[in-house]
Amino acid sequence: xxxxxxxxxxxxxxxxxxxxxxxxxxxxxxxxxxxxxxxxxxxxxxxxxxxxxxxxxxxxxxxxxxxxxxxxxxxxxxxxxxxxxxxxxxxxxxxxxxxxxxxxxxxxxxxxxxxxxxxxxxxxxxxxxxxxxxxxxxxxxxxxxxxxxxxxxxxxxxxxxxxxxxxxxxxxxxxxxxxxxxxxxxxxxxxxxxxxxxxxxxxxxxxxxxxxxxxxxxxxxxxxxxxxxxxxxxxxxxxxxxxxxxxxxxxxxxxxxxxxxxxxxxxxxxxxxxxxxxxxxxxxxxxxxxxxxxxxxxxxxxxxxxxxxxxxxxxxxxxxxxxxxxxxxxxxxxxxxxx
Numbered sequence: 312x313x314x315x316x317x318x319x320x321x322x323x324x325x326x327x328x329x330x331x332x333x334x335x336x337x338x339x340x341x342x343x344x345x346x347x348x349x350x351x352x353x354x355x356x357x358x359x360x361x362x363x364x365x366x367x368x369x370x371x372x373x374x375x376x377x378x379x380x381x382x383x384x385x386x387x388x389x390x391x392x393x394x395x396x397x398x399x400x401x402x403x404x405x406x407x408x409x410x411x412x413x414x415x416x417x418x419x420x421x422x423x424x425x426x427x428x429x430x431x432x433x434x435x436x437x438x439x440x441x442x443x444x445x446x447x448x449x450x451x452x453x454x455x456x457x458x459x460x461x462x463x464x465x466x467x468x469x470x471x472x473x474x475x476x477x478x479x480x481x482x483x484x485x486x487x488x489x490x491x492x493x494x495x496x497x498x499x500x501x502x503x504x505x506x507x508x509x510x511x512x513x514x515x516x517x518x519x520x521x522x523x524x525x526x527x528x529x530x531x532x533x534x535x536x537x538x539x540x541x542x543x544x545x546x547x548x549x550x551x552x553x554x555x556x557x558x559x560x561x562x563x564x565x566x567x568x569x570x571x572x573x574x575x576x577x578x579x580x581x582x583x584x585x586x587x588x589x590x591x592x593x594x595x596x597x598x599x600x601x602x603x604x605x606x607x608x609x610x611x612x613x614x615x616x617x618x619x620x621x622x623x624x625x626x627x628x629x630x631x632x633x634x635x636x637x638x639x640x641x642x643x644x645x646x647x648x649x650x
Contacts (some may be wrong), residue, residue, distance in 0.1 A: 315392075315399065315402065315427050316427075317403070318402070318430050320404065320405045321410065321433070322435030322436060323409075324409065326405045327496050331433070334401060334500075335495055335500060340402055345392035353631065364456070389425060390425065393425050394638075410451060413456035416457065428467060429509070429511075430509060432509065433459070434461045436477070441463075456485050459506075478490065542618055545625075546612070547630075548577075550608070552582070553633060555579045555644055556634045561632050567617070569618055569620045570616070571617055574591050575611070576590065582642055582644055583644050586647055587603060587604045600648065
């Protein structure tokens with residue numbers, strides 16, 4: 312019996328993993344794909360963004376899969392896709408942006424007992440921020456080293472000179488990588504799915520090598536801690552509409568740069584023509600795209616991830632964005648483009 316292939320999507324915060332996952336689900340080549348979405352925040356925004364694309368999804372929230380789910384727990388989770396007469400013939404895991412790939416992939420050893428074949432690891436790179444991330448965060452480097460394919464995403468946001476520098480950076484971290492350049496994660500899926508490129512022996516060798524590196528950096532006294540232990544996560548939810556002008560001022564003036572990543576859904580009520588705002592913040596770049604709420608009641612849900620911030624002060628500031636006059640036409644936005 313052919314073993315069901317499994318692809319892992321990894322990449323640092325805000326690299327575009329969810330966008331790539333939605334691209335995979337939209338252009339699925341007739342595959343029936345089971346999806347596992349792991350979000351570091353307490354509200355699984357990524358799962359909500361993927362939910363419209365598939366009815367075969369498992370959410371893992373409020374922590375990184377690399378340490379919050381042991382081998383037995385993952386086996387139980389994957390068992391929801393693997394059973395007699397299951398229609399699933401491919402599995403994709405979207406890991407948290409802070410997941411440490413060696414431990415995440417190590418926990419997937421359970422998959423071999425279940426008729427699952429680890430096909431490959433796709434690392435998504437944020438072209439705009441990779442140099443800074445690699446300089447400051449070991450996890451961003453590890454995610455490149457452990458990947459079988461690398462997608463330099465958001466290449467439209469950088470100059471040709473910076474793109475050349477990114478290729479040079481990748482060559483120093485992982486020479487002779489399979490590298491593709493993408494915008495919004497758009498790629499011919501035949502290049503990255505069902506390629507049988509995962510090399511378990513090479514993975515174990517790299518893992519052992521990096522283990523020795525950690526020992527050489529004097530981790531013995533403090534123990535090797537996961538990078539995400541140094542990050543704070545907090546969320547904000549309200550059924551009341553926000554004022555769009557006040558929210559823009561909050562992002563521009565009140566939200567500290569130490570909040571590296573934020574994402575979620577915005578409800579501006581009538582002032583945004585009762586459309587759903589899909590909010591993304593990576594570093595200093597903010598975007599809002601628009602969609603219809605559908606059957607979901609309008610609700611603002613936001614997740615924030617940062618270091619050395621004061622969540623209570625930030626949450627108080629965003630509470631001040633709640634619209635005191637939601638029925639007023641003053642401040643109404645031009646009709647946004649949907650989709």
